[in-house]
Amino acid sequence: xxxxxxxxxxxxxxxxxxxxxxxxxxxxxxxxxxxxxxxxxxxxxxxxxxxxxxxxxxxxxxxxxxxxxxxxxxxxxxxxxxxxxxxxxxxxxxxxxxxxxxxxxxxxxxxxxx
Amino acid sequence: xxxxxxxxxxxxxxxxxxxxxxxxxxxxxxxxxxxxxxxxxxxxxxxxxxxxxxxxxxxxxxxxxxxxxxxxxxxxxxxxxxxxxxxxxxxxxxxxxxxxxxxxxxxxxxxxxx
Numbered sequence: 001x002x003x004x005x006x007x008x009x010x011x012x013x014x015x016x017x018x019x020x021x022x023x024x025x026x027x028x029x030x031x032x033x034x035x036x037x038x039x040x041x042x043x044x045x046x047x048x049x050x051x052x053x054x055x056x057x058x059x060x061x062x063x064x065x066x067x068x069x070x071x072x073x074x075x076x077x078x079x080x081x082x083x084x085x086x087x088x089x090x091x092x093x094x095x096x097x098x099x100x101x102x103x104x105x106x107x108x109x110x111x112x113x114x
Numbered sequence: 115x116x117x118x119x120x121x122x123x124x125x126x127x128x129x130x131x132x133x134x135x136x137x138x139x140x141x142x143x144x145x146x147x148x149x150x151x152x153x154x155x156x157x158x159x160x161x162x163x164x165x166x167x168x169x170x171x172x173x174x175x176x177x178x179x180x181x182x183x184x185x186x187x188x189x190x191x192x193x194x195x196x197x198x199x200x201x202x203x204x205x206x207x208x209x210x211x212x213x214x215x216x217x218x219x220x221x222x223x224x225x226x227x228x
Binding site for chain 2: 032042044045049091105106
């Protein structure tokens with residue numbers, strides 16, 4: 001799986017959009033970009049994933065650059081409950097069989113300020 | 115749907131004691147996983163299962179055994195607990211057709227081995 005680089009921490013004001021960057025310059029053509037978050041002491045929570053097109057769901061938007069070497073997770077209206085560690089993970093998404101674990105790096109600690 | 119549940123939430127063991135952690139999911143997912151998370155670190159995969167009656171080793175399997183007798187349950191056993199197994203244990207599950215990277219996590223079991 002490709003390696004990812006994220007800033008260790010970021011601040012964002014409540015109500016503003018939080019933009020979390022991730023670099024994955026060695027991503028392969030069949031690798032997806034996944035985002036998870038972990039709120040203190042809780043299990044990781046799946047947010048969104050994408051291959052090359054931008055994606056949006058009820059939680060967030062994912063913007064992937066055309067060369068796929070970086071991406072940005074956008075939380076459109078951040079709330080205090082969005083304070084968490086956010087993980088960007090790059091890996092092969094679908095498979096014909098078998099499964100293995102996710103590799104969580106250190107992630108970005110996003111702090112939403114009131 | 116309860117999603118992924120874990121029992122117990124917290125446990126204290128003495129060195130050499132045994133215990134079983136239970137993970138249950140009600141989403142009819144084929145894949146299930148056990149991870150451990152040590153303070154300040156990412157999650158590491160212990161064992162996983164791609165279906166009822168099948169298990170496989172992950173990154174850190176030593177000292178643990180698993181069983182998946184029913185599709186909805188995945189058990190993690192510690193035969194002789196050691197202080198190095200003090201950690202937070204997370205169970206996860208995923209749906210085959212949803213892709214290997216989309217995993218849903220339980221709330222965790224905090225284990226302290228004295």
